Amino acid sequence: MKLRTIYKRIIYFSSHQSQKLNSHQVIKLLFSLTLIICLLFGQVVTAQPSNTNVLVKQGIKDYNAGNFSNAIKNWREALNYYKNNPSARAVVNENLARAYQQVGENKDAIASLEKAMRDYGKVENIQQVGRMKSELAQVYSNLGQPRQAIALLCGQIVEKSKIPASQEIKCTPDSAEQIAIKYNDKRGQVAALGILGEAYRLIGSYDQAIKYLDAAQQVSPEYQFLVFNSLGNAYKSRGQLRELQADSAKKAGISSKEKELTQKFLDDYQRAYQYFKNSIKFARNEKQPLAEMRGLLNLLQLASQTNKSKFIPDEEFTKTLEDALKVVESLPNSATKVYGEIDLAYLQRDGKRTSPFTYCPTQLVLSGDNKALNLLENSVLISKQIQDNRLISYANGALGHFWECHQENEKALKYTQSAIIAADINLSAKDSLYLWEWQAGRILDKQDRKQEAMPAASEAIASYQRAFDILENIRQDILTAERDVQFDFRDVVKPLYRTLAQSRLDLLGVGAIVDERRVKELSKVVNTIDALKLAELQNYFGNDCILSGLNPKLVGELLKENSAAFQNTGFLSSIILDGKTGILLQLPNQATKFKWIEDPNQQGTTKIVSNEILEKKITEFRKGLVSKEEINYDTTIAAQLYDWIIRPFAEDIKLQKVKTLVFIQDGFLRSVPMAALYDSQQKKYLIETYAVATTPSLRLTKPNLGNGNTQKALIVGLTKKATIDGKTFDALSAVPDEVKTVGRIFPNHTRLMDDNFIPESFQKTLEKTTYSIVHIASHAQFGIIPEDTFIVTGKNQKLTINQLEASLRNLNNKSDSVELLALTACETAVGDDRATLGLAGIALQAGVKSAIASLWNVTDESTSEIIKTFYTNYRKNGMTIAQALQTAQIRMIQAKKLPSSEGINIKYDHPAYWAPIISIGNWL
Structure with missing residues (x-):
């Protein structure tokens, strides 16, 4: 089939889902994935044999007319006539899956695709089985499950640490990619590789994404254009990551690394720019406005998000915007047009990398002459004509937010409630429903209801609570990704959780709530705050391992359940x-x-x-x-x-x-x-x-009492000066005494010092023997991103947080968990409270019950003194970790009062020497 014919039969799936919270800027994230499938084999087809049931033909007619509900009705009825015809049944289910996606019924789409796969398998149409796997993978990606998509496309996930140096890609024989190769199905191979690249991009494996997308380009020149935008998005995403890393290096004072990363992210942006330009050029040559719109919007978003560096000049930005406005006006009514209009209405020259619906943009490019308003109103009209609930919800929510920002609260509430109703139909847009509930809460908060202040406040809180409940339900998916992916958490999740907590507390402050309800409201506040802190921790580490030991019970229940363990604890x-x-x-x-x-x-x-x-x-x-x-x-x-x-x-x-x-x-x-x-x-x-x-x-x-009599310890330390990523860490002259002291307290120990303490030796030592105490006397840096969180080892190497977790976590035998991890020479990045999340969560991330660490680096002999006393106290029966540390710190405070025989420096009574040492996790 010629490319022009393929383009004429494009059917755009409504794939605006929430892989990341900021995916509510729609087109710029998921157009690539959708387009690949639609161009290659996204059209509906007629079931065979030639005497096709009239219901199938009518369904195709309805589908092409945009009447998806009727198409589904006809095709479901048609299935009754094909009970003994797996070949025809497979085709009908394939069509049904596409129709279900158009109306946001992704679960039904998955079921239909799985049935189609089984029937194609029965008639040994393996090539089509592979294609169905690719389509199914797209649906899973749309649902925020890119790892499931990767399993279908390639059979296994290649972790970033194991990415092959060559371009060779090895997938399992029954995967979509390998089936396409076996049957010389070029379209199927491009689809599998293209969607595979997008899926890896969505989990933050940008290098791997680029490799797969490059491979898709090489399959056939005929389909090369399909991955231009996908590659542009992959390079842009990697550039954004590298820009974040450069900022982290700057705050850590590593100028050489900052310079290197700055050049790298600028190079990535340049590559993204070129791919978007190529996409636009190709679409124009082929007179394909839908594809041109996609490229123009991607280019505009790149320009907006890189405006700080003026990567794309203002003149080019203006010209691109003018082109986009002309193209969007010429588009037929479609999901593409709706999302394009919304994206253009909320376009900013210096745009945040976050959803525009969590704040009021103050510098919209189209703020004058009602251009933005006209686009938004038109998007609502088109969405109603298309009758896609997800589309209706998004368009109404976007218009409601416009009126919210213009203080037109009645209009804002009207459209926001319409968005909620549409999103709530069969939970067709659960991923954006929390946004509109939150928006409704803000509007209700602002409304002037002096006569009904209390009911209005309660109504707003109810909306906030619904938004919170929905977000808690889907947060596990949207916050789970590789550790180097930093979501717009501070702009999206944090404000919602804090707003809900503050609204409840403000309501308590008016004094009109009886004591019994005050107790319940405070309990809800506690649960909201707890959920926020868990979300922050998970967001920092970027995966769900940190929550593997999460107790499903709420805080209040835990306090009652563990009242004996928590006795005398506040x-x-x-x-x-x-x-x-x-x-x-x-x-x-x-x-x-x-x-x-x-x-x-x-x-x-x-x-x-x-x-x-x-x-x-x-x-x-x-x-x-x-x-x-x-x-x-x-x-x-x-x-x-x-x-x-x-x-x-x-x-x-x-x-x-x-x-x-x-x-x-x-x-x-x-x-x-x-x-x-x-x-x-x-x-x-x-x-x-x-x-x-x-x-x-x-x-x-x-809350388990630790075993103070535990004998076996792994003691590691670094005394020499070290250089990591261009940053110099001073020699730790007090470490030899500290290590000797700990060794005397724990005679049954293994010691790794200086050049013997490197990541490989550390891991191998832990593999051989189980240690209940792991004492690390070396610099430990906790940066604002996990990449800059590591322990300095010998030979100028670093033990990353990934390696530490892999070394300490024993998934096969949890009884062998490390009781206590000690880090005695820590540093945290200045000016960002995210750094302390690394310190607070490192023990949990590694599966350690408790940790002792310092809030800043104390390289004095005082560390040796406090650690010696702590361990001695900890080994005494009945003394908890917190009490053992307390006793050690009090001894320091009393330095001037102790007899000279104690040999403790009198200056150690200064809190600088004892206060930074803290207990984290289980304090018992």
Whole structure:
């Protein structure tokens, strides 16, 4: 079939799904995947033999007219006439699958494709079996399951660490790609390779995606054009990743790496630019406006997202926009036209890499002369004509957001509710339903309903809650990808969770809720905050391994269930909201208490402490500790923070005879060494009254008493200077003494030092023997992205977080899990609270029950002193990890009071020497 004929028979599937949260910018992400299938074998076909049932013919007529519901009805009825004809039945199911996709019924599409595959197999039409696998793979990718798609297309996932150096691709014999090769099916091979490349792009394996797409180009010159846009998107995605990595290198002070990555991401953007240009050129030559629209939009998005570097000049951007507006106007009514109009309406010259529906864009390119509004209104009209619920939902939601941003709340709510109704029909657009529920909540919040303030607030909260519930349900898919994929989490998930929490807390603050309901509302706030912290942790690490040990029960249930284990333990959770920060106190068998951080004045009244002031105080507090400028430590700021965070709950904590405080921190509060807060009334640091620990979430903590008598330890360390990625790490002169001390405490140990401590030797040592204690005395860097999170080893090598997890995690025998991991020379990237997520989650990620680590690098002999005392205390029966650390820190505080025979330096009473050492995870 000639290319021109193929193009005339294009049927665009409605494939606007949510692989990533920012995929709501639609066309720029998934056009490539859809186009490949549609151009190659996406048309409906007539069932054989020649005396085809009239129902099949009528279904084809309905389908081509866009009446997909009638087509489905006719074809389903036609199947009754083909019970003994697998060949005809396969064709009808193939057509049904395409119709189901048009109306967003992806589960039914999967079922029909699977039936078609079975019937084609029965009549030994293996070539068609392969094609059906490719189509099925597309549906799975559309549903946010690219790994399932890869399994169908190639039979196995090639992990990034095992990508072959050559272009050779080895798939299993029964995979779609190998079937196409065996039957010399060029179309089938291009489809399989093209969709395979897109699937790898969606899981963040950009190098592998490019390899498969390059291979698709080489199958046949006739189909080369099909992958131009896919390759452009792959290079753009890799460029965005490298730009993020360059920014991380800049913050870490690694100028050589920053320069190298900057050149690489600019090269990737240039390649993407060229592929998009080639796509547009080909489409114009072939007079194919649908394909041209796709290329133009991809180019516009590239220009928008790289505007900071002026990669594409303003003149070219303007000309491309003009071309896109002309083409979209000429397009026939279709999903392509609807999504194109919406994308153009929300186009920005300096666009964020996030959904435009989570904030109000202030610099829309088409903001004047009602151009944006006209496009959005037209998209709503077309979506109704096409009768695709997913399309109707998206168009109405986009128009509702336009009116929301223009403070036309009645209009905004009208269209948003229409979007919710359409998305909720058979859950046809569950991935965007949470967006519209969230949008409805914001609109209801803003509406001026003075006569019905309470009902309006409750209505808004109900919308927020529905959005939260939906997002929690689908978050596992949309947040799961390779570790180097950073989603627009901060712009999408965080605001929704925080808005829901704040709305409930504000509702409590009006004083019109009875005590019983207050308890329930606070419980819901706790669950929302907990879900946010789990999502942040999962987002940082980029996969779901971190949640493998997640307890399905909610926090309140865990407190009741483990009341014995949690006896004498208090939990303080922080939540940073709009302009203010709240603290929740949870105690076993007690109602949750909540207070905003407030500052009392001399008149006895209080005022809310703004987040700006709080963060400034915390920065000053931490700076004073890290610098160790004053020998006699000034406790003023430490006392002020104590009064803000701890004192409001002091009596409740005291009444319950709490001995251990466990902190579950948020944002910039994660970097606070809470042990060093100072009680000015008692003249004591917090650690002198309570053992202190931290955990990312109670649902990730198993409250089991550790085995203090454990004998076997793996002790590794680095004493030499090292250079990693151009950054120099100083020699650690105190490490030899620290290692000797730990070795004396654990006589049954294995030691790896300097050149003997490299990733390979570390892994092999753990493979041979099970160690319950792993002590690492080396630099550990926690960057703002996982790639910059590693442990420095000998020979200028690094033990990455991937390697650490692979070495420590024992999936076959969980009883062999490491009890305790110690990291005693850590560094965190400055200016980004994501760095502390790496510190908080590393023990959980590696399957370790507990961790001891430092919030910053303390290279003094003080580390050896505190670790020695900690391990000695930990090995005594009945002393928990938190209590053992508390005892060690108190000993440091009392340095000036101890007899000279103790041999401890008197300057160690300064909190800079003991406060950064923290307990993470299980504190028992």
